Amino acid sequence: MILTGNTLTLKQMKEILLEQKSVSVSEESWEKVEESRAAVEKIVKDNRVVYGITTGFGKFSDVLINKEHVEELQLNLIHSHAVGVGEVFPESVSRAMLVLRANALLKGYSGVRRIVIERLLEFVNKGIHPVVPQQGSLGASGDLAPLSHLVLPLLGEGEVFYKGHRVEALKAMTKEGIFPITLTAKEGLALINGTQAMTAMGIVGYLEAEKLAYQSEMIAAMTMEGLNGIIDAFDQDVQIARGYPEQIRVAERMRELLAGSKLVTKQGEIRVQDAYSLRCIPQVHGATWQVLNYVKEKLEIEMNAATDNPLIFEGGKKVISGGNFHGQPIAFAMDFLGIAIAELANISERRIERLVNPQLNDLPPFLSPEPGLQSGAMIMQYCAASLVSENKTLAHPASVDSIPSSANQEDHVSMGTIGSRHAYQIIANTRRVLAIELICAMQAAEIKGKEKMSPITKDILEEGRKKIPFIEKDRVFAKDIAVAEDWLKTSVSITKKKVNFKVETC
Structure with a gap:
């Protein structure tokens, strides 16, 4: 995978993270790095007053x-800013941080030596991933604390x-x-x-969320069969009448x-x-896909x-000296991602309720083999409701908050890293809710x-x-x-035309 500083995509990041693809650098990018570094050395030699090169930082500028x-x-x-606390980021996030930092430096605006970027990529290619605590970043002046922990092993x-x-770190490096x-x-x-x-x-959250969004449709299709759902609602003309491309595609995938399913019904056969x-699966899930498309654009x-x-x-x-380190664009995107994925859990929990509530279906109460003596899926719905409620708390936007820092020199911050962490927690919770729906739908x-299921959902059931x-x-x-x-996390994925059980772990 050749880095240029300008052409990295989420598809490439997926290969770097999931397939452990190695990375290298284009020769043109190295030329930009060398030119930028020469400029820094001249600034030092000439004793020019330039922030962060010949001055202190923040209020010490x-x-x-x-x-x-x-x-x-x-x-x-680096020493003073390495103040991260709490649980550490997943290893995949640390790997992504190394790649992203190197890619940014390759643009030739930062003035670092070639050896610095080479060392970042050497860590990537040899599978040495810094341990980085998750908490401690305000998301402006950059992710100072997490990135300081990323640098320590260098x-x-x-x-x-x-x-x-x-x-x-020294043990692995040796x-x-x-x-x-x-x-x-x-x-x-x-x-x-x-x-x-x-x-x-x-990025790691998005890759998991995208996969989960496809899986939510697969699971919802099986729920449709368990409840003899009316497939007319997914008719193409209905979706085109509204016009959202994402809604149209969700309905297409559901169809x-x-x-071939003999369990779904037409309107008026059982109910109107x-x-x-x-x-509203196409409308709600389609809206989540709109957000995913927005998040993908901002991440890239x-x-x-x-x-x-x-x-x-x-x-x-x-x-x-500007403010490109301010994380507001990603802060908004991460908050939006969390809200959108939380909605997949919300609607999934309501489908779980319809699967277990005997007043809403013609199935055994709570899907129990012996209602009364056996509780069946009763408390699984409780669990889903708890996870959905937790998501509602986590979905509160982090980006609406700001606390001044560095003696008010840095007086507005994004809290984007908190937003990204909360989005990832929401994704994990939503996967658990969908896991419960999957059990109940099967x-x-x-x-x-x-024998009446569609060929695709029957294959999923048998697996x-x-x-x-x-x-x-x-x-x-x-x-x-x-x-x-x-x-769901490691095995089940779905494409437009078929279900594929290829392992894809983040």
């Missing part, structure tokens, strides 16, 4: 630094994930024959002034998933119309953005008659039954939910 202290300045920056400090273990580097003028600042933590978390949680812009400060132009003739459809048995008596359903959740 007016404090001049002698050129003999530039290395100490950069080291102090210096031979901190911890990394390496070959399935969490170890001291095994791979990698030597620590010493940061020089501007390099520490260039490495941590950026939005790569929130963007990396956003393909249910093609279904409840919204069935009838940010993945190729120069987000540090200051930026160097025209070979150093123009060096400008039970209901099989009660109605497996699912290898992991989750038919409910013949009460058991510890937490185990079933965990198995279904893992199946």
